[in-house]
Amino acid sequence: MKITMVKKIKADSSxxxxxxxxxEKLEKSGxxxxxxxxxxxDEREPSSEGLALALRHKVEAAPFFIxxxxxxxxxxxxxxxxxxxxxxxxxxxESEELSELMDQNPDLDFI
Amino acid sequence: xxxxxxxxxxxxxxxxxxxxxxxxxxxxxxxSVISFSGAEDVVLIDMASKIKKDFKVFSIDTGRLxxxxxxxxxxxxxHYGIKLEVIFPESSQVEALVRxxxxxxxxxxxxxxxxxxxxxxxxxRKLATLDAWITGQRKDQSPSTRANIPVIQVDTAFxxxxxxxxxxxxxxxxxxxxxxxxxxxxxxxxxxxxxxxFISIGCEPCTRAVLPSQHEREGRWWWxxxxxxxxxxxxxxxxxx
Numbered sequence: 425m426k427i428t429m430v431k432k433i434k435a436d437s438s439x440x441x442x443x444x445x446x447x448e449k450l451e452k453s454g455x456x457x458x459x460x461x462x463x464x465x466d467e468r469e470p471s472s473e474g475l476a477l478a479l480r481h482k483v484e485a486a487p488f489f490i491x492x493x494x495x496x497x498x499x500x501x502x503x504x505x506x507x508x509x510x511x512x513x514x515x516x517x518e519s520e521e522l523s524e525l526m527d528q529n530p531d532l533d534f535i
Numbered sequence: 536x537x538x539x540x541x542x543x544x545x546x547x548x549x550x551x552x553x554x555x556x557x558x559x560x561x562x563x564x565x566x567s568v569i570s571f572s573g574a575e576d577v578v579l580i581d582m583a584s585k586i587k588k589d590f591k592v593f594s595i596d597t598g599r600l601x602x603x604x605x606x607x608x609x610x611x612x613x614h615y616g617i618k619l620e621v622i623f624p625e626s627s628q629v630e631a632l633v634r635x636x637x638x639x640x641x642x643x644x645x646x647x648x649x650x651x652x653x654x655x656x657x658x659x660r661k662l663a664t665l666d667a668w669i670t671g672q673r674k675d676q677s678p679s680t681r682a683n684i685p686v687i688q689v690d691t692a693f694x695x696x697x698x699x700x701x702x703x704x705x706x707x708x709x710x711x712x713x714x715x716x717x718x719x720x721x722x723x724x725x726x727x728x729x730x731x732x733f734i735s736i737g738c739e740p741c742t743r744a745v746l747p748s749q750h751e752r753e754g755r756w757w758w759x760x761x762x763x764x765x766x767x768x769x770x771x772x773x774x775x776x
Binding site for chain 1: 570572595647648650651652654655656658659670672676677681692762763765766767768
């Protein structure tokens with residue numbers, strides 16, 4: 425299995441907030457070692473690899489993860505907690521689970 | 536009922552009047568409840584009151600609603616003579632959030648953590664006790680997330696492996712104009728905030744009035760638009776190789 429993370433770099437050369445937040449969490453938990461590659465989607469560089477990957481996988485926002493399995497299949501995760509649970513086999517808290525639920529059902533919080 | 540049965544019903548009722556869809560929900564599912572947000576979905580309560588006497592209604596009190604919304608909840612209770620069930624978040628969870636992050640953490644960390652504790656958790660707790668729930672969701676409320684909502688569906692967000700929950704959206708095909716025509720024609724009580732430019736109404740710190748021609752969603756969590764823009768991949772970024 426090969427895991428690629430795509431993070432976004434803004435025009436001022438800093439990472440976008442969500443990318444920075446997820447990277448910090450991965451580093452704090454030590455899970456960063458399980459990420460094989462970190463690819464940049466650079467706002468200043470339209471031909472950057474991360475932007476090409478976003479286009480190819482039809483992803484609208486950073487960060488996201490591309491998981492390539494040994495059998496050749498590929499799965500893209502745009503929700504961080506789902507990625508943690510499904511790919512890195514991590515237990516997630518109820519609040520993380522609810523956050524995930526809201527990500528997957530974007531109109532839920534309008535109830 | 537299987538998922539297939541629900542899909543068939545959804546097809547059969549896709550173009551029916553809201554009253555017919557509501558009647559089906561109330562008569563077919565004894566253990567069904569109307570979810571009332573304290574806004575335009577008052578229409579559902581009025582329609583239900585004309586179908587049967589002993590229908591059930593619940594609202595979620597997040598602890599951060601507008602005074603106008605609290606007043607409407609009580610007005611509706613009196614107007615229809617119903618026992619409106621108000622459910623609350625777990626106090627220990629709210630206390631922990633406030634202790635750790637203060638009362639306005641959503642402006643910095645986004646609204647989902649707070650919504651999860653104050654709204655989604657109690658909602659999930661309530662829905663676990665039901666076979667079906669009835670919402671005021673409409674297609675025109677959000678072109679991006681509600682454009683395709685069916686009038687009847689299996690609620691995949693809250694169903695579990697051993698509990699299938701059905702969700703009825705009787706107003707799915709109605710426009711805001713139709714809802715308001717019904718409210719005015721039938722003299723229904725409504726949230727005073729609507730007279731102050733509010734359309735979509737949620738918690739007080741996270742809801743604001745909108746300007747003419749602004750979409751109702753622009754009155755909710757408006758500060759998060761900046762984060763969405765910041766982390767989004769925009770057409771100007773994306774160049775097909």
